[in-house]
Amino acid sequence: MKIFHQMESEVRGYCRDYPVVFTRALGSEMFTEEGLRFIDFLGGAGALNYGHNNPLIKQAVIDHLMRDGVLHGLDLHTDAKKAFLGALRKHILEPREMGEYKVQFTGPTGTNAVEAAMKLARKVTGRNDIVSFTNGYHGMTLGAIAATGNSHHRGGAGVALGGTTFMPFQGYFGSEADTIAYIERLLDDPSSGVDIPAAMIIETVQGEGGVNIASPEWMRKLQDICRRHGILLIVDDIQAGCGRTGSFFSFDGMDIEPDLVTLSKSIGGIGLPMAILLMKPEHDQWAVGEHNGTFRGNNLAFAAATAAIEKYWSNGAFAAEVKEKGAIIRQHLQWIKADHPELGAKVRGRGMMWGLDLPRPGMAAEVVNAAYERGLIIENCGSGGSVIKFLGPLTTSVELLEEGLGILREAVAAVAAGVDAKSEASSC
Numbered sequence: 001m002k003i004f005h006q007m008e009s010e011v012r013g014y015c016r017d018y019p020v021v022f023t024r025a026l027g028s029e030m031f032t033e034e035g036l037r038f039i040d041f042l043g044g045a046g047a048l049n050y051g052h053n054n055p056l057i058k059q060a061v062i063d064h065l066m067r068d069g070v071l072h073g074l075d076l077h078t079d080a081k082k083a084f085l086g087a088l089r090k091h092i093l094e095p096r097e098m099g100e101y102k103v104q105f106t107g108p109t110g111t112n113a114v115e116a117a118m119k120l121a122r123k124v125t126g127r128n129d130i131v132s133f134t135n136g137y138h139g140m141t142l143g144a145i146a147a148t149g150n151s152h153h154r155g156g157a158g159v160a161l162g163g164t165t166f167m168p169f170q171g172y173f174g175s176e177a178d179t180i181a182y183i184e185r186l187l188d189d190p191s192s193g194v195d196i197p198a199a200m201i202i203e204t205v206q207g208e209g210g211v212n213i214a215s216p217e218w219m220r221k222l223q224d225i226c227r228r229h230g231i232l233l234i235v236d237d238i239q240a241g242c243g244r245t246g247s248f249f250s251f252d253g254m255d256i257e258p259d260l261v262t263l264s265k266s267i268g269g270i271g272l273p274m275a276i277l278l279m280k281p282e283h284d285q286w287a288v289g290e291h292n293g294t295f296r297g298n299n300l301a302f303a304a305a306t307a308a309i310e311k312y313w314s315n316g317a318f319a320a321e322v323k324e325k326g327a328i329i330r331q332h333l334q335w336i337k338a339d340h341p342e343l344g345a346k347v348r349g350r351g352m353m354w355g356l357d358l359p360r361p362g363m364a365a366e367v368v369n370a371a372y373e374r375g376l377i378i379e380n381c382g383s384g385g386s387v388i389k390f391l392g393p394l395t396t397s398v399e400l401l402e403e404g405l406g407i408l409r410e411a412v413a414a415v416a417a418g419v420d421a422k423s424e425a426s427s428c
């Protein structure tokens with residue numbers, strides 16, 4: 001352990017909550033050099049929707065390596081990229097009447113896709129401002145962090161963050177307040193002091209912000225406001241996409257047509273870095289190379305992504321499975337809430353993206369520790385770190401799901417009883 005403390009920057013985060021050395025990982029389990037076994041409900045913060053070392057996806061990666069397929073491709077045409085684009089169009093875009101959307105391969109992190117989306121929206125509209133939402137999280141580069149709410153992260157920027165205006169996410173002022181009416185009034189009133197923005201960037205389910213959910217009706221009204229003012233609607237599906245909420249895109253079935261969509265994390269199939277920006281064709285106004293990057297052509301990730309799409313999204317079976325397992329998670333979290341009415345816990349989620357909000361200060365961080373002590377890796381997030389977030393692989397078996405949720409139940413009970421109170425720790 002010493003070498004990590006000696007050499008790794010103070011910026012390291014997750015590893016502080018789970019201070020072991022991992023050597024092996026398979027599906028929804030991780031193993032340490034001391035032979036400990038953990039159930040993984042952290043899921044690479046959303047990058048492991050198909051599990052660690054998913055055998056089928058891993059085989060596609062091995063095959064690509066063994067045939068000396070191109071690994072690093074800049075934005076050159078390769079057979080792996082061709083196969084990925086074909087699979088994306090056939091299984092994801094065309095069935096959703098999105099076959100016309102263009103695909104931009106950005107640098108391979110989510111934040112780079114967000115940068116591309118924000119830059120493109122400004123270029124297309126000729127406007128400066130981007131509206132983002134309270135508790136929104138879009139990444140750590142300067143454009144994306146300006147659209148991120150969390151003051152801890154914003155504080156790391158070191159420069160004034162500008163070009164963004166924050167509006168309230170659905171429910172921010174409680175269930176009674178009409179946040180859409182508030183946004184509408186500010187944008188309709190030429191004397192509100194709020195400039196008409198180039199775009200609005202939104203997560204339909206806020207991940208790092210605490211599993212806050214925008215309803216289809218709210219999203220439709222938001223889109224109406226955007227359309228009336230010529231504002232582009234960017235859905236940041238980096239965490240909530242790739243099946244997490246029970247369908248491939250988190251906005252499926254909402255009857256909205258985002259102008260731009262960002263995807264990363266699990267698009268790379270097996271945790272390999274990859275990010276894309278989808279755009280309606282009329283917005284593809286980039287000049288050649290205007291937003292480029294050395295690592296836009298991670299062909300191993302393309303091979304993995306193609307295998308994942310073909311395996312899990314060629315029919316509706318996987319989505320149905322995610323919804324069924326989501327119901328199990330919800331049930332367990334409701335049981336935990338019912339076990340401890342004094343905690344005032346709230347349960348929120350869609351598909352297999354769930355949050356248990358424990359408003360007592362510091363409690364969620366204590367539960368993360370207590371769960372870790374019992375063999376479960378799970379993170380806390382949200383304002384003040386009060387939300388325990390489930391992001392375990394979508395491929396987690398029902399048996400493992402029940403086992404991990406059982407551990408979580410024990411951990412909450414132990415912390416509630418004052419057995420496991422520990423120092424505060426928060427990873428997001």
Ligand SMILES: Cc1ncc(COP(=O)(O)O)c(C=O)c1O
Nearest residue numbers: 109110111137138139207238239
């Ligand atoms: C919704 C959303 N957007 C953007 C990002 C940034 O992605 P990355 O960490 O790969 O830069 C994240 C990361 O958690 C995210 O959840």
